[in-house]
Amino acid sequence: MISIKGLRQGLLILFSDAENATWATQLDELKVKLEQSGSFFQNARVAFDVRGLSLSLDDLQIAKTLLESYRVNLWAIASQNDKTIANTRRMNLATDPNNEEMPSLVTDDIGTLKENPFAATAEGSDGIFLQRLVRSGQTLRHPGHIVIIGDVHPGAELIAGSDIIVWGKLQGAAHAGSTGNDKAIVCALDLAPSILRIGNTTRRVPADKKRKYPKPEMAKIVNQEMNIIEWTP
Amino acid sequence: MDSVVITITSGKGGVGKTTTTANIGTALALLGKKVVIADADIGLRNLDIVLGLENRIVYDSVDFIEGRCKLRQALIRDKRAGELYLLPAAQTRDKTAIKPQQMVDMINELRDEFHYILIDSPAGIEQGFQTAIAPADRVIVIINPEVSSVRDADRVIGLVEAHQKGPAMLIVNRIDSARVKKKDMLSVEDITEILSSQVIGIVPEDEEILSSTNRGQPVVLNSKGSAAQAYRDIARRIVGESVPLTMPSTGSFWQKLFGRA
Ligand SMILES: Nc1ncnc2c1ncn2[C@@H]1O[C@H](COP(=O)(O)OP(=O)(O)O)[C@@H](O)[C@H]1O
Numbered sequence: 354m355i356s357i358k359g360l361r362q363g364l365l366i367l368f369s370d371a372e373n374a375t376w377a378t379q380l381d382e383l384k385v386k387l388e389q390s391g392s393f394f395q396n397a398r399v400a401f402d403v404r405g406l407s408l409s410l411d412d413l414q415i416a417k418t419l420l421e422s423y424r425v426n427l428w429a430i431a432s433q434n435d436k437t438i439a440n441t442r443r444m445n446l447a448t449d450p451n452n453e454e455m456p457s458l459v460t461d462d463i464g465t466l467k468e469n470p471f472a473a474t475a476e477g478s479d480g481i482f483l484q485r486l487v488r489s490g491q492t493l494r495h496p497g498h499i500v501i502i503g504d505v506h507p508g509a510e511l512i513a514g515s516d517i518i519v520w521g522k523l524q525g526a527a528h529a530g531s532t533g534n535d536k537a538i539v540c541a542l543d544l545a546p547s548i549l550r551i552g553n554t555t556r557r558v559p560a561d562k563k564r565k566y567p568k569p570e571m572a573k574i575v576n577q578e579m580n581i582i583e584w585t586p
Numbered sequence: 587m588d589s590v591v592i593t594i595t596s597g598k599g600g601v602g603k604t605t606t607t608a609n610i611g612t613a614l615a616l617l618g619k620k621v622v623i624a625d626a627d628i629g630l631r632n633l634d635i636v637l638g639l640e641n642r643i644v645y646d647s648v649d650f651i652e653g654r655c656k657l658r659q660a661l662i663r664d665k666r667a668g669e670l671y672l673l674p675a676a677q678t679r680d681k682t683a684i685k686p687q688q689m690v691d692m693i694n695e696l697r698d699e700f701h702y703i704l705i706d707s708p709a710g711i712e713q714g715f716q717t718a719i720a721p722a723d724r725v726i727v728i729i730n731p732e733v734s735s736v737r738d739a740d741r742v743i744g745l746v747e748a749h750q751k752g753p754a755m756l757i758v759n760r761i762d763s764a765r766v767k768k769k770d771m772l773s774v775e776d777i778t779e780i781l782s783s784q785v786i787g788i789v790p791e792d793e794e795i796l797s798s799t800n801r802g803q804p805v806v807l808n809s810k811g812s813a814a815q816a817y818r819d820i821a822r823r824i825v826g827e828s829v830p831l832t833m834p835s836t837g838s839f840w841q842k843l844f845g846r847a
């Protein structure tokens with residue numbers, strides 16, 4: 354019953370407040386998702402939207418601890434229930450996942466890219482489309498595809514549930530199919546990432562892969578091996 | 587008054603933030619502007635030393651924030667450069683002593699009276715960075731022409747953008763044209779290409795900086811040297827004059843002596 358959305362400030366997990374949706378069953382569901390999603394959630398910053406659910410301090414603490422055991426940081430809980438809001442405050446968590454002043458020094462998720470109008474329209478969709486560069490220290494994470502028109506600098510990180518397409522120079526780390534999807538691809542006009550991962554396969558690209566006339570390339574898994582072939586977009 | 591608040595920061599420490607803040611602030615004042623330079627590097631304060639004003643500090647910004655003085659009382663006038671004032675940082679406190687919103691309110695109080703307010707910030711990886719950029723209209727990132735400094739700067743430029751304070755402008759400090767020529771050092775072109783950011787100043791490595799710092803006299807006050815000239819050019823660009831960006835002719839004392847610079 355839970356669903357996940359890519360938000361400008363990070364990931365948002367939506368819970369249901371329907372009659373039959375208990376907190377315990379939904380947390381079980383979340384645990385399964387965390388378990389199955391491989392490294393997609395690792396070091397991510399997430400917010401909850403628990404709608405009208407009335408949750409105790411214990412309920413919230415259990416959820417936070419669950420996330421922490423998967424190295425996921427819970428920073429905000431949105432709710433329409435007064436008791437839940439009060440308990441959220443008692444845990445020192447934010448109550449507005451859209452807060453413009455989110456603690457951006459923790460990790461730089463999609464949140465840092467908010468000046469880009471495309472990021473907003475991509476919320477909750479199959480992918481995120483950005484026309485900008487991604488700098489060192491910034492992590493872009495989306496459950497679907499990531500499409501960037503611009504360069505990705507060394508020290509930056511892209512983590513997509515599906516494909517990664519960079520219309521520019523891709524340095525830094527790229528992880529496509531991070532939910533365990535081996536069919537994902539990584540394409541770039543200049544494919545020079547420090548680390549390239551698709552599904553569960555990793556390849557380190559030698560630092561000297563610096564070419565004067567780079568050509569577009571695509572990485573994909575063929576017979577459990579990472580293949581890099583010419584990309585003819 | 588149409589005031590501009592400029593925060594000067596960097597990826598890591600020791601790249602020349604304080605030297606740059608002191609010199610650009612002084613140069614702006616010498617151009618006839620009313621200027622405050624605020625030290626936001628609490629605990630590591632040294633803007634007062636570079637300006638030779640440390641003995642005149644009575645109150646600092648934390649005293650003001652905590653209600654022990656008026657803002658006026660914390661400002662120290664540097665008479666050598668017209669309307670130049672220092673707002674010192676507290677030496678004995680940590681960087682959490684001022685919250686971002688308090689910084690914004692404090693700087694806003696100065697906006698009516700001054701043309702330029704420059705803030706000497708801690709490096710981007712340090713605590714206090716968020717406070718120092720909170721009131722900024724523009725942010726300048728200082729870099730040294732080294733790969734590691736450029737990489738750190740990339741990170742800070744990203745943070746500046748994340749705080750909606752972008753695009754950051756760059757000053758390349760301590761460049762040595764002879765070493766760039768020998769390809770021992772990154773060139774300004776390399777840096778602009780890597781960072782995709784605008785460079786508003788190129789300051790050479792200049793041994794005069796050290797001696798002037800020790801005397802508490804920013805080089806722009808009286809030197810004809812190349813660093814002093816570079817800082818004056820940056821100040822003129824900040825006030826809106828169009829001054830072409832040129833590679834300063836440096837070289838060490840010996841190179842100049844033998845005419846090989
Ligand atoms: N252009 C320059 N040429 C020579 N020395 C410099 C130059 N700029 C800064 N320095 C020296 O580098 C050191 C660090 O400078 P400082 O301004 O204190 O850096 P920061 O404030 O970033 O820590 C000081 O000793 C200073 O004298």
Ligand SMILES: [Mg+2]
Pocket residue numbers: 603604605627632
């Ligand atoms: Mg300093």
